[in-house]
Amino acid sequence: MAIETINPANEELVKIFTPFSNNKVLQIIDNVHEEYLAWKNKNYSERKSFMNNAAEILRSEKKHYAQILTLEMGKPIKQAIAEVEKCAWVCEYYAENTESILSKEYIKTDASESYIQFDPLGIILAVMPWNFPFWQVFRFAAPALMAGNAGILKHASNVPMSALAIEEIFHKAGFPKNIFRTLLIESKQVDLVIENPKVKAVTLTGSEYAGSMVASKSGKMLKKSVMELGGSDPFIIFADADLKNTVKTAATARLLNNGQSCIAAKRFIVVEQIAEKFEQMFVEQMEKTIIGDPMKEETELGPIAREDLLIELHEQITRSVVAGAKILTGGNRLNKKGFYYAPTIISNVKKGMAAYEEELFGPAAIVIKVKNEEEAILTANDTNFGLGASLWTIDIEKAKSLAKEIESGSVYINGMVKSDPRLPFGGIKLSGYGRELSHYGIKEFVNIKSVWVK
Helix, strand or coil: CCCCEECCCCCCCEEEEECCCCHHHHHEEEEEEEHHHCCCCCCCHHHHHHHHHCCCCHHHHHHHHHHHHHHHCCCCCHHHHHHHHHHHHHHHHHHHHHHHCCEEEECCCCCCEEEEEEEECEEEEEECCCCCCHHHHHHHHHHHHCHHHHHHCCCCCCHHHHHHHHHHHHHCCCCCCEEECCCCCCHHHHHHHHHHHEEEEEEEEEEEEHHHHHHHHHHHHHCEEEECCCCCEEEEEEECHHHHHHHHHHHHHHHHHHCCCCCEEEEEEEEEHHHHHHHHHHHHHCCCCEEECCCCCCCCCCCCCCCCHHHHHHHHHHHHHHCCCCEECCCCCCCCCCCCCCCEECCCCCCCCHHHHHHCCCCEEEEECCCHHHHHHHHHHHHCCCCCEEECCCCCCHHHCCCCCCCCEEEEEEECCCCCCCCCCCCCHEEEECCCCCCHHHHHHHHEEEEECC
């Protein structure tokens, strides 16, 4: 795939970038490794100062960076600003907490002294997606750099301006030039980077296919990897749910980021006794959505990031309808310039349909009716994915009990699933392995070393 910026709101080519040659890539890796040898010995206060600088730059220039995100992948500008602010938050979180998180842990044994220390690994390769061009990178980079590692970024081919802007932020913040570098490379060049002995680990956020390819190569090279892949999150509505608030959140949870989020609510599982009312209210809420130019502050839904993704989404919906699903609203590309797709709700979705079995990556919600709570949990778990889930009920104790039965990396009760620097983030099954964020995330890419003194 070409490395280029195409504005999805008007389909215009903004800029084409020339991929780095293999020789240039290898030279950058050498430079990063040399920088790492000094960086790993920096104390936490020095790293903290740089990371807080990065946070300050993100906050002070948030509108500038948000416009880059919106230009490249089409998210509404208000959401883009919020993404940049969240990146500042994760920088501040790890600047403040890394020293305590990675402090030595003393263990009582038969030795005179024994403890666990956390040492950096080296260069971490990050293969990142286009849907949250800044956040996905910073949630890896902030802990990795604070832990004493170096970072190399291979970003998605349709967000090169974002990739270069992130590198610039770290440089402006005072980090050594080669402690974080962006590689403008094609997917076929990723193996070259993974194979390099100076690269010690790999983290990827992306599709199941991309994850399987990168994980396979990393495994062959015996390198640590973390995979955050797709999701088909259940949004389970019980009979006693506060429907007004539930429906409002349901629309937001599905349409956030133009429906292109791994942790977006995608399968709306509702008990039969309130299903008709829920569908009616859900349709009304989705049809209120303000669609338009993502650069305008009032816009709530912008275009899908690429035309091929729009075509794939529509094909999945079409196959589902042919199999017996019913479109309650939407189900069509909008008749305007840009890759716009109408907010869509599909009902009468059954096992075996594309909408049931596959992840729909766009502004399309599916409604699955169930008889009772037991069937709701069984349906929620009837998927190859396991990233997030949400339960909607006034009975909190019941929800906490049912949360144990949900096969996912996180469960939110009466709230929309979202990532938070203070909480571990990741999934199970085909949604990947390993964790990002919190103290669990930073420890994915350190050498957990036992020290024993006689």
